[in-house]
Amino acid sequence: MNVAVIDYRSRVAPSALAESLRATGFAVIVAHPLDPELVRLVQEEWLAFFDGTDKWDYVPDPGAQDGYNPLDAKEVAVGATLADIKEFFHWYPWGRQPPALHEATAQLYRDATALGATLLGWLQAATPAQVSTQFSVPLPDMLEGSRRTMLRLLRYPPVTGQEPPGSLRAAAHEDIDLLTVLPAATQPGLQVQDLQGRWHDVACDPGGVVVNGGDMLTLASGGFFPSTTHRVLLPSVEDGHPSRVSTPLFLHPADTVELAPGITAWDALRERLRQIRAIELTD
Numbered sequence: 001m002n003v004a005v006i007d008y009r010s011r012v013a014p015s016a017l018a019e020s021l022r023a024t025g026f027a028v029i030v031a032h033p034l035d036p037e038l039v040r041l042v043q044e045e046w047l048a049f050f051d052g053t054d055k056w057d058y059v060p061d062p063g064a065q066d067g068y069n070p071l072d073a074k075e076v077a078v079g080a081t082l083a084d085i086k087e088f089f090h091w092y093p094w095g096r097q098p099p100a101l102h103e104a105t106a107q108l109y110r111d112a113t114a115l116g117a118t119l120l121g122w123l124q125a126a127t128p129a130q131v132s133t134q135f136s137v138p139l140p141d142m143l144e145g146s147r148r149t150m151l152r153l154l155r156y157p158p159v160t161g162q163e164p165p166g167s168l169r170a171a172a173h174e175d176i177d178l179l180t181v182l183p184a185a186t187q188p189g190l191q192v193q194d195l196q197g198r199w200h201d202v203a204c205d206p207g208g209v210v211v212n213g214g215d216m217l218t219l220a221s222g223g224f225f226p227s228t229t230h231r232v233l234l235p236s237v238e239d240g241h242p243s244r245v246s247t248p249l250f251l252h253p254a255d256t257v258e259l260a261p262g263i264t265a266w267d268a269l270r271e272r273l274r275q276i277r278a279i280e281l282t283d
Helices: 013-023 036-051 054-058 099-126 139-143 215-220 265-277
Strands: 005-007 026-030 067-069 087-091 150-156 170-173 179-183 190-193 199-201 209-213 230-232 244-246 249-251 258-260
Touching (some): 005 013, 013 099, 013 209, 036 054, 036 087, 036 099, 036 244, 054 067, 099 139, 099 150, 099 179, 099 249, 139 215
Parallel strands (some): 005 026
Antiparallel strands (some): 026 209, 067 087, 087 150, 150 249, 179 209, 179 249
8 A cells, every 4th residue: 555645845736635545545744834843842741741640630521522531431443342542632722621731732723724624625626526516515614613623632651561462552443534634643553454454554754744534524525535444553562662642633524514415524423422432422
């Protein structure tokens, strides 16, 4: 599987992105406008947060999405039997959040959202007319008025050797959203699966941004853009890997956007959350 590495500045970048998402579901963007120092700062600040005790002040109420989800929250991917080994914080502009971490995190949220909107515009322009005419509104316009676009601050803890056999940091899954914008994590481990079931490493070079389509893009495009299965490996104890910090932004349409006849973004999101976390989303 050849996950394309695309120079953001190239005149063929829009078509190259559409081709790669069509072929593999993934792409890596380089020379983009996202500040790598900002990404590094956010990752450092949130690693310190996860290592502290203040995180327990942000555990969400039942049915809420914003806030801190501890290791024992046991998120299990659809089709998996073992829970992922991770803790994470769902950050929304309107949600609960640590005040001391607001400035840099809010800036990353805004910048990554702007980058994602640009990339959706590229996809809109490069998608064949027979596919794009299925969109209820143009792809970038689906984001207008959305409260669901989310920055997920993830910490995969160091390996202890006590993990259940077969455990993964994140089991094989597909994303729910339209498009995921993932600045390079602090450690490698991300893999993508090809149509033959083989796994391939995705580059984790500093400064790169991994982009992949989600289930909502697949639904909106009638299957033209696949939502590709991916996972995060658990390194061996001998590898000596420290915590892995990852900061994906999930671009979600407004709740009322129709993704397919009779199916809104709200419908699709609620169903997936029932499956992976047994959550009945109420707002």
